[in-house]
Amino acid sequence: MKKDKPKYKQIIDAAIIVIAENGYHQSQVSKIAKQAGVADGTIYLYFKNKEDILISVFEEKMEVFAENLKQIIEIDASASEKLFQMIENHFNVLASDHHLATVTQLELRQSNLALRLRINAILKNYLVLLDSILKEGIENGEFNEKIDIRLARQMIFGTIDETTTTWVMNEYKYNIIDLTPKVHRLLLNAIKV
Amino acid sequence: MKKDKPKYKQIIDAAIIVIAENGYHQSQVSKIAKQAGVADGTIYLYFKNKEDILISVFEEKMEVFAENLKQIIEIDASASEKLFQMIENHFNVLASDHHLATVTQLELRQSNLALRLRINAILKNYLVLLDSILKEGIENGEFNEKIDIRLARQMIFGTIDETTTTWVMNEYKYNIIDLTPKVHRLLLNAIKV
Amino acid sequence: MKKDKPKYKQIIDAAIIVIAENGYHQSQVSKIAKQAGVADGTIYLYFKNKEDILISVFEEKMEVFAENLKQIIEIDASASEKLFQMIENHFNVLASDHHLATVTQLELRQSNLALRLRINAILKNYLVLLDSILKEGIENGEFNEKIDIRLARQMIFGTIDETTTTWVMNEYKYNIIDLTPKVHRLLLNAIKV
Amino acid sequence: MKKDKPKYKQIIDAAIIVIAENGYHQSQVSKIAKQAGVADGTIYLYFKNKEDILISVFEEKMEVFAENLKQIIEIDASASEKLFQMIENHFNVLASDHHLATVTQLELRQSNLALRLRINAILKNYLVLLDSILKEGIENGEFNEKIDIRLARQMIFGTIDETTTTWVMNEYKYNIIDLTPKVHRLLLNAIKV
DNA sequence: CATGAATGAGACTTCATTCAT
DNA sequence: TATGAATGAAGTCTCATTCAT
Numbered sequence: 001m002k003k004d005k006p007k008y009k010q011i012i013d014a015a016i017i018v019i020a021e022n023g024y025h026q027s028q029v030s031k032i033a034k035q036a037g038v039a040d041g042t043i044y045l046y047f048k049n050k051e052d053i054l055i056s057v058f059e060e061k062m063e064v065f066a067e068n069l070k071q072i073i074e075i076d077a078s079a080s081e082k083l084f085q086m087i088e089n090h091f092n093v094l095a096s097d098h099h100l101a102t103v104t105q106l107e108l109r110q111s112n113l114a115l116r117l118r119i120n121a122i123l124k125n126y127l128v129l130l131d132s133i134l135k136e137g138i139e140n141g142e143f144n145e146k147i148d149i150r151l152a153r154q155m156i157f158g159t160i161d162e163t164t165t166t167w168v169m170n171e172y173k174y175n176i177i178d179l180t181p182k183v184h185r186l187l188l189n190a191i192k193v
Numbered sequence: 194m195k196k197d198k199p200k201y202k203q204i205i206d207a208a209i210i211v212i213a214e215n216g217y218h219q220s221q222v223s224k225i226a227k228q229a230g231v232a233d234g235t236i237y238l239y240f241k242n243k244e245d246i247l248i249s250v251f252e253e254k255m256e257v258f259a260e261n262l263k264q265i266i267e268i269d270a271s272a273s274e275k276l277f278q279m280i281e282n283h284f285n286v287l288a289s290d291h292h293l294a295t296v297t298q299l300e301l302r303q304s305n306l307a308l309r310l311r312i313n314a315i316l317k318n319y320l321v322l323l324d325s326i327l328k329e330g331i332e333n334g335e336f337n338e339k340i341d342i343r344l345a346r347q348m349i350f351g352t353i354d355e356t357t358t359t360w361v362m363n364e365y366k367y368n369i370i371d372l373t374p375k376v377h378r379l380l381l382n383a384i385k386v
Numbered sequence: 387m388k389k390d391k392p393k394y395k396q397i398i399d400a401a402i403i404v405i406a407e408n409g410y411h412q413s414q415v416s417k418i419a420k421q422a423g424v425a426d427g428t429i430y431l432y433f434k435n436k437e438d439i440l441i442s443v444f445e446e447k448m449e450v451f452a453e454n455l456k457q458i459i460e461i462d463a464s465a466s467e468k469l470f471q472m473i474e475n476h477f478n479v480l481a482s483d484h485h486l487a488t489v490t491q492l493e494l495r496q497s498n499l500a501l502r503l504r505i506n507a508i509l510k511n512y513l514v515l516l517d518s519i520l521k522e523g524i525e526n527g528e529f530n531e532k533i534d535i536r537l538a539r540q541m542i543f544g545t546i547d548e549t550t551t552t553w554v555m556n557e558y559k560y561n562i563i564d565l566t567p568k569v570h571r572l573l574l575n576a577i578k579v
Numbered sequence: 580m581k582k583d584k585p586k587y588k589q590i591i592d593a594a595i596i597v598i599a600e601n602g603y604h605q606s607q608v609s610k611i612a613k614q615a616g617v618a619d620g621t622i623y624l625y626f627k628n629k630e631d632i633l634i635s636v637f638e639e640k641m642e643v644f645a646e647n648l649k650q651i652i653e654i655d656a657s658a659s660e661k662l663f664q665m666i667e668n669h670f671n672v673l674a675s676d677h678h679l680a681t682v683t684q685l686e687l688r689q690s691n692l693a694l695r696l697r698i699n700a701i702l703k704n705y706l707v708l709l710d711s712i713l714k715e716g717i718e719n720g721e722f723n724e725k726i727d728i729r730l731a732r733q734m735i736f737g738t739i740d741e742t743t744t745t746w747v748m749n750e751y752k753y754n755i756i757d758l759t760p761k762v763h764r765l766l767l768n769a770i771k772v
Numbered sequence: 773c774a775t776g777a778a779t780g781a782g783a784c785t786t787c788a789t790t791c792a793t
Numbered sequence: 794t795a796t797g798a799a800t801g802a803a804g805t806c807t808c809a810t811t812c813a814t
Contacts, residue, residue: 025305029788030797039796041790050788106309109302112218116299120362144382148375151356155379158355159348166347169313182341186348189337190383200777221804232779237806411691415809416776425775427811436809492695495688498604502685506748530768534761540745541738541765548737549730555699568727572734575723576769586798607783618800623785 008046011036015057020099024107029053051115058108058119061100062126064093069129079137080188083156086133087187088180090160095177105161105168127153134191143191152191159187201239204229208250213292217300222246244308251301251312254293255319257286262322272330273381276349279326280380281373283353288370298354298361320346327384336384345384352380394432397422401443406485410496415439437501440494444505447486448512450479455515465523466574469542472519473573474566476546481563491547491554513539520577529577538577545573587625590615591639594632599678603686608632630694637687637698640679641705643672648708658716659767662735665712666766667759669739674756684740684747706732713770722770731770738766 002008014036019027029050033040047053072085094101108119130153137143143152163183167176195201207229212220222243226233240246265278287294301312323346330336336345356376360369388394400422405413415436419426433439458471480487494505516539523529529538549569553562581587593615598606608629612619626632651664673680687698709732716722722731742762746755 023306028786033797040788040798041796042794044789045794106306110305110309112303113216113299116303117362147379151372151375151379154355154359155348155352155376158351158353160351161355162347162351163344169310179344182344183348186340186344186383189385190379192382222806223804233781233805234779234807235777238777243805409692414807419776426777426809427775428773430810431773492692496691496695498689499602499685502689503748533765537742537758537761537765540741541734541762544737544739544741545734546737547741548733552733555696565730568730569734572726572730572769575771576765578768608785609783619784619802620786620800621798624798629784 002046005046007036007038007042009060011038011043011046011053012057012060015053016061016099016103019057019107020102024110027107051111054108054111054115055118055122057103059122061104062122065090066126066129068093069126073129073132079133079140079142080184080192082133082136083188084180084184086130087160087184088177091164091176091180094164095172095175098172101164101168101172105165127157130156137191141193144193147191155190156187159183195239198239200229200231200235202253204231204236204239204246205250205253208246209254209290209292209296212250212300213295217303220300244304247301247304247308248311248315250296252315254297255315258283259319259322261286262319266322266325272326272333272335273385275326275329276381277373277377279323280353280377281370284357284369284373287357288365288368291365294357294361294365298358320350323349330384334386337386340384348383349380352376388432391432393422393424393428395446397424397429397432397439398443398446401439402447402485402489405443405493406488410493413493437497440497440501441504441508443489444494445508447490448508451476452512452515454479455512459515459518465519465526465528466570466578468519468522469574470566470570472516473546473570474563477550477562477566480550481558481561484558487550487554487558491551513543516542523577527579530579533577541576542573545569581625584625586615586617586621588639590617590622590625590632591636594636595640595676595678595682598636598686599681603689606686630690633687633690633694634697634701636682638701640683641701644669645705645708647672648705652708652711658712658719658721659763659771661712661715662767663759663763665709666739666763667756670743670755670759673743674751674754677751680743680747680751684744706736709735716770720772723772726770734769735766738762 011032015027015032018032018035022031029043030040032053033043036043043053047056068089069086072082072089075082075085077085094104109116111119131149134143134147134149134152138145138147138149160183163179164176167174167179204225208220208225211225211228215224222236223233225246226236229236236246240249261282262279265275265282268275268278270278287297302309304312324342327336327340327342327345331338331340331342353376356372357369360367360372397418401413401418404418404421408417415429416426418439419429422429429439433442454475455472458468458475461468461471463471480490495502497505517535520529520533520535520538524531524533524535546569549565550562553560553565590611594606594611597611597614601610608622609619611632612622615622622632626635647668648665651661651668654661654664656664673683688695690698710728713722713726713728713731717724717726717728739762742758743755746753746758
């Protein structure tokens with residue numbers, strides 16, 4: 001499996017650094033290769049093309065979110081508590097890696113539509129997990145049974161995303177993790193019974 | 194004033210069509226000129242450069258949102274009702290011009306960071322108006338005085354944006370205007386007393 | 387006669403100023419028109435095309451050199467004295483109009499080959515007059531009869547030109563008129579008996 | 580070192596041929612690449628931009644003049660003899676490569692001012708060597724101690740340049756090398772005791 | 773005579789990808 | 794596996810000139 005070879009991760013990590021520091025349109029394959037300490041051609045032994053690098057960057061990192069979220073779902077707690085954990089986790093991961101935050105919130109969005117559609121497909125797994133929290137909350141009477149799950153999911157994701165992007169655009173001036181309780185309360189208000 | 198000359202609007206409208214139909218990166222100046230029925234060089238009598246066309250597209254169209262929102266604010270109605278109108282207006286404008294919807298929700302986001310920052314500056318006016326609805330609601334006791342206005346604004350905008358983008362990505366399969374009551378109720382729940 | 391109309395000279399003078407201040411490649415027709423206080427199209431009522439403006443600039447100004455030189459030739463003086471006057475006159479004209487000096491020594495040389503060949507044709511008249519000074523000097527025994535007139539002319543013109551260009555490139559730091567005696571002595575040495 | 584790679588010289592030589600045959604303004608990078616037998620992009624592996632090609636052309640070729648002149652200075656001969664050799668060498672190099680002659684005397688002068696200033700800086704080395712011949716002649720009593728070295732240098736260079744340009748403009752109709760004795764005698768007269 | 777809005781051809785440079793070593 | 798030199802397609806913008814008013 002290519003993904004397990006050291007150079008694969010080496011290139012992914014190099015890509016995040018290069019994109020965060022130079023911006024999407026200034027992140028040439030040669031720059032990524034240099035940062036990764038390999039030759040340009042070597043990139044193509046591990047990735048089909050440039051787009052494949054970017055998708056893989058997203059894939060690898062979304063996995064972290066999804067992994068964490070899976071664990072959160074499995075803990076023994078209320079749906080509301082799980083929602084809290086989810087928000088906190090989201091903020092935590094990005095707060096601990098500003099390069100990653102810049103890349104996912106700003107730079108990767110400049111990619112072409114095709115890439116963004118593929119990224120959305122990856123995101124879907126994350127959103128499905130979010131759905132399961134919502135369903136659980138409705139079933140156990142924590143959340144209002146009348147809410148439209150799809151809309152609620154879009155609200156939650158839209159709010160987290162907008163909050164994070166604003167934080168990145170403000171150059172991490174404040175600690176985004178501190179926003180968790182407020183964001184949680186706001187969203188909970190919207191969906192609770 | 195250049196903006197009042199017919200060719201100015203002609204080019205703006207052509208740009209929206211070309212970008213919506215070809216995608217951001219396949220919208221060459223020559224294509225826009227052809228669609229507008231002018232020579233390539235004529236574009237540069239009305240716009241400084243290609244980026245200037247895109248900013249102007251956004252500026253011109255955001256004006257519509259902002260204008261409408263200003264009128265909404267001035268009507269004699271509750272803050273809740275104004276919020277409803279705002280959401281409905283947002284959906285209305287984009288539902289009535291799918292080209293515009295595609296451009297603002299998908300294509301323009303592929304622009305480089307510099308352009309996006311300028312677009313954000315334009316958006317600010319819109320967000321300021323949204324703030325005033327929130328303030329009014331808090332003052333007259335409709336909305337919870339404990340809510341953080343900035344967060345509430347990010348939630349509202351994030352939700353509307355995410356909802357609209359999902360609708361565009363689903364190729365306008367359903368009527369987004371119909372979502373207004375549900376979206377409104379959800380958001381209102383989050384902020385009402 | 388077009389040349390006698392006020393706008394003709396107006397445009398010629400504007401061209402010199404614009405070229406001197408902006409450089410050859412930054413001297414668009416529209417800039418010259420603006421400086422002359424006429425519309426772009428008006429230029430084409432007086433000049434066939436842009437090249438025609440530049441040739442006319444040269445023609446008009448070379449006329450001054452040639453006129454002066456003709457008078458110098460006609461005065462009652464030795465050939466050596468006439469050579470002195472010629473050098474002095476050349477330096478005088480350019481020293482009294484730095485814009486003109488910049489244009490003839492630096493900017494006009496960037497024109498294309500075709501234009502430069504036409505300029506050379508105009509120069510010929512000037513060189514013919516120089517030839518007549520040389521012939522006179524040889525005939526009356528002032529200059530060495532063995533010198534090759536064509537070569538001597540090239541030396542004299544080459545020296546004056548190189549001297550002037552150096553002065554312009556040094557941004558008129560010193561007074562070029564003061565060089566006249568030294569230049570004269572040097573050239574005279576080369577051709578005297 | 581890029582300059583030592585075969586393609587570097589290949590491109591320089593191609594540039595001289597293309598410029599001589601098509602003129603400065605008709606020498607597109609693609610033409611030079613084609614003549615050199617490489618892809619357009621390859622040019623940019625060896626040169627920063629188009630201007631860099633032109634400067635390098637001049638640099639490479641001026642080196643020949645300067646190298647030869649250095650050897651001339653070192654030979655055991657009178658300053659007058661060295662001056663002769665210098666003139667002859669100058670004529671020899673250009674007579675043996677008409678393409679080069681056209682490029683240096685006519686085409687390269689159409690370049691913009693910035694490029695010409697850089698070319699002048701390269702020329703300076705050549706002029707410094709010429710100065711040392713003059714100084715030597717003055718010290719050993721061959722040349723008049725009263726001459727102004729800078730002026731004498733400008734005369735010598737101006738004369739050689741004007742002579743060569745005239746020859747090129749006359750399309751090499753006569754053998755410029757044959758002019759050496761006459762030019763030498765003329766210039767020597769000007770500066771000898 | 774004068775205007776000035778409109779035209780449209782034309783070239784430098786970048787960079788993802790390949791392939792011989 | 795790994796290299797890195799070479800490829801070549803593709804697009805923005807300028808500006809001399811025209812012509813309807």
